[in-house]
Amino acid sequence: MSDKTGVITKIQRELFYVSVGNEVYPSKAKGNFRNKKITPVVGDKVDIHIENGLGFILNIHPRSVLLHRPEVSNVDKCFVLSSIKSPNINLMLLDKFLIMIEKNNLDCVIVFNKCDLLTEDEMQSYSDIYRNIGYKVIFNSNQNTDVNNKLLNEFKNHISCVIGPSGAGKSSTLKKLFPNEDFVSGKISDKTQRGKQTTRHIEIKRVDEDTYVLDTPGFSSFDLSFLDDKSEIKKNFIEFKANSDKCKFNNCDHINEPKCEIKKLVEKGVISKSRYDNYLEIVEEYEKFRRY
Structure with a gap:
């Protein structure tokens, strides 16, 4: 029996996977968290008590950032991935994401995926909207054989969260950028133009010594409950x-x-x-x- 401090790297099936050095301990949250209406999230630094290989979360350290939808903590950079075609872009969803990112003072990169499906004029029109107000915009295509080094370099030395709508190609992009990691990807349904499979859990991956990446579930709606005031x-x-x-x-x-x-x-x-x-x-x- 011992007590250790680590980071929640994955939540799945009501278990919290806590990384401590090179070890990962499946853990459960103590009942007093429910009584306090506190839920541990991926990215939380926590203290755990270990018995027979199973951890019990005793304490959650103060969070520097807590994002809503997906609920992740302590990230410092956010990548918003969206396709412009297949499925068509949802600018309302993108602008809601940006409100959440600005509220949390995070560095932001907008990635327009599937640029192989776009004309130069289409790329320019969407680029102008967001670059002109100060956002970094990168166009990406996973059909290209070469890795998008400009995009890859944006992840270096950050704890990054990757968010976006279903079918935008988040997991496919991450698998190409980080081939040694097991990011889940899915195919687009011709009928619904949405992902047949999407990431079903939130997980942070350590892709090199100072670089961590969270892939998150895709979704098609986003409420405003993260706002405290109009x-x-x-x-x-x-x-x-x-x-x-x-x-x-x-x-x-x-x-x-x-x-x-x-x-x-x-x-x-x-x-x-x-x-x-x-x-x-x-x-x-x-x-x-x-x-x-």
């Missing part, structure tokens, strides 16, 4: 934050207020109309969510 929506649209000090009102919501700088920039084409329209829908969704 104002967090406008605060985490980075192009709004950069220009809102020019609005007439300090607390401008950029919806019905007069002399709103954000609406002016949308009319001029400086701020993407798709981003602004998604902002309006997200605000409306949040108000309905809080009402019920």
